[in-house]
Amino acid sequence: MNSIVEYFTDLFKGLSSLWAGMRVTGKYFISPGAIVTQQYPENRKTLKMEDRFKGEIIMPHDENNQHACTGCGICEMNCPNGSIEIITDRIPNAEGKLERVIDKHIYHLSMCTFCGLCVKTCPSNALAFGQKFEHAVFDRSKLTKVLNQPGSSIKKEAKK
């Protein structure tokens, strides 16, 4: 008797679990709004990338053309592909002391794997990910970029 009960409970459990699966896929079928695929070349004008998208490394500058990079070189050391080169300069500050400032933050996009170690390890949060992703060019040299803008300077924070 027990085995008969078991047989039918098994049967109905199986049927209800099958129906549970079919409900999920059926719901997706009747909700075309859930489609995640981007029809890229057609929707190029309205394409909105996600905030976490890793398009390229950028160095954000504020409205005074100032960035946060101290030129410490930690990103250069951490880059597994050697796609970052830092050229620093030493110039005297107001107190007449020599201080390191960034001259060129060179970023080779062609060698970058977008691992994000430079962004993660930067002590002054000077680097970030940009969302541009159409990087195809006809000349390889165009993939070597200088991240700090010409004439930019370091953002000084008030010492606490």
Next chain:
Amino acid sequence: MSSNLYDFSTLTSSIHAALSGMMSSGWVVFTELVLIGLLFLLFYALLGLFLVYLERKVCAIIQNRVGPNRVGKWGLLQTIADLIKLLLKELIPIRKADPILFNLAPFIVILASFMAMAALPFAKGLQAVDFNIGVFYVMAVSSLGVVGILLAGWSSNSKYSLIGAIRSGAQIVSYELSVGLSILAIVVFSGTMQLSGIVESQADGWWLFKGHIPALIAFVIFLIASTAEINRGPFDLAEAESELTAGFHTEYSGIKFAFFFLAEYINMFIVAAIGATIFLGGWMPFHIGNWEGFNHIMNYIPSMVWFFLKTFFIVYLIMWFKWTFPRLRIDQLLTLEWKYLLPISLVNIVFIAFIVLMGWHF
């Protein structure tokens, strides 16, 4: 009933009369055979292409994708492009294969589906052959396809093909029983094996509704067992991609592979058409008992539209199964059939016989 439905037999008999006026009776039969053959070939090819497209779209939407959308409007020409590619592919001869059987196998598979299609009632009066044992005939020829699959697996001389073919054989031999018994349930209800007779018997309601719960159980069993019969969905052990590369058609290329592929999709259509004809009334519009006004309005929708609507509804159900359930193991497959489907359908058919005997159905 259904007096204002267009009867296709007026069209076919007028063609027959016109041909008889032109030539002797022997030539008339020959011309009609050629005409029907050409029509079926055209229908077969177009249907195969459309079903492949439909499958890819349904699958894509279920998986939150877009599916084919580059070739033609909404990707409608995608399958035609695929067909052209397959036609241009090289037919690779397998050195250790049995050449006669290897070349014969795809034709047997495709022939079986052609023969089954001949007996389908597409619309009122539109049926190539109306056997008085139509249900029996369709079951017999549609299971011939497995001979082609077994031959393909054997003659390819490859372990993947052979394992796939043997699995397919075990599967079809088992599930044929449940399909037969669930179809037999409706044969008991309607009292005839003629497909046109079964359709006519549903003029006051489809068997799915008239036959109470036993008909519903038979319908569910039919859906499960016929999905297994056509080697699809969760029952695609015969060509389990992850274990057997492509199962019985691993060694085939080009148009011979396309034959297997096409036959698989047409078999899905045939199974769906039989299900629609037997359980959902075939080309018969949706009628409720004696509601003359309602039945009259339903009759304005042409019978062919009804047939294809119902058939594609079942085709969609079968696709829904495929893209929802994971593949069964071979022991689970046989357990499902021999321990669940077969005993239930046996009890069910005895129950149905009792209902019919007492006259409890509508």
